[in-house]
Amino acid sequence: MTAPAPAPPAAPGQALSAVPGLPVPRGPLSEQLVTALRRPPSEAPPLPGRLPAGTDPLGEDAQLALYAAYELHYRSFAGVADSWEWDPGLLRLRAALEEAFGRALRGAVPGGDDVDAVLEPLLEEPVEPSGTAHHLQKEGTWGQMREYLAHRSVYHLKEADPHAWVIPRLTGQAKASLVAVEYDEFGGGRGDRVHARLFADLMEGAGLDPAYGRYLDLVPAVMLANVNLMSWLGLHRGLRGALVGHFTAVEVTSSPGSRRLAAALDRLGAPPQCALFYTEHVEADAVHEQVLRRDVLGDLLRREPQLAADAVFGVQAYGYLEDLLGDHLAACWRAGRTSLLAPLPEPTGAPGTPDAG
């Protein structure tokens, strides 16, 4: 005789597979897009094919519109017709947004074609570290840590998905090695080890809602741009060199950053389930870095040396947008205000709610 089993808690996997609602518009472009997406393409008002003069390609309106356009290729939004994904009018608007985004990024980075030179500074450990991970490790508050996780959730809940798009554009060792890294990102055959799932576990431990897209409305353009960059590079075969350069830069910088973030969670007294996402990345990305540099990027450039400038662009654009995000977080936190578009709701009796501070 056994006691009736207690009702199982809502499986986190459930939340991970739920489809989010459409985001709240942030200006005329995202307004027109979200309004159109509420109806099937045949009944929707036409979308603009050009950006209004004065549109800031890195601003809230343009970045949210671009994010929403890309999201149709990932999980889409609740109630949106599947046929929007390849609707010519939507793709025309997306192309205009991408063109402006790409121009802004190319104008902001130095460029060049020396891949080793541009990766070298990323391969050094600063004697006097600075940046967000360092701040959180040394003195960040629990509230800042939770904000940081909410920002990152717009990527980590689909971690490594944008890079999967480059697979058919690669051959030989570059392809084999990129897929090996992706296999690791996707849990090595185990659903409970998918990195996106580890991040959902971390969010739960930190009293955040791990539902896919839950915090999109709170996340500013400066973070969305980091995800849009990956989607843009991943969806265009012509930008495969930049996608691989970007991925390499991520993997090279991730291991030390992850060590600091694991230490930050530990210092702040987060529940043990939280740090796993970062401790896993300390070791995994020490391997991924080597594989990406040598076997993916190295092999790709041996086959297609003309892609070197694109690879450099991928590395630099990654650094540029991460730096903008870091500057934004630092400025907000120094001024004692939220780095999100609105403060996070307080955790509601979730298990992991260490004292602020």
Place this chain on the structure above:
Amino acid sequence: MELVLEDGTTAASDRFMVAVCTCRRSRTYPFCDTSHRRRRRPGRGRDGAPEEGTP
């Protein structure tokens, strides 16, 4: 994959490839955690340090 260390203990990993630490500085020895990296003094590049990555 199992790695037998000098003191007879073993470390296991099921990753497709492992990076074994040869510098002895790793905090996750015997696996590399990038602690082998060259130190960079401040004053180079943007504040001496690019924003640190996250996976």
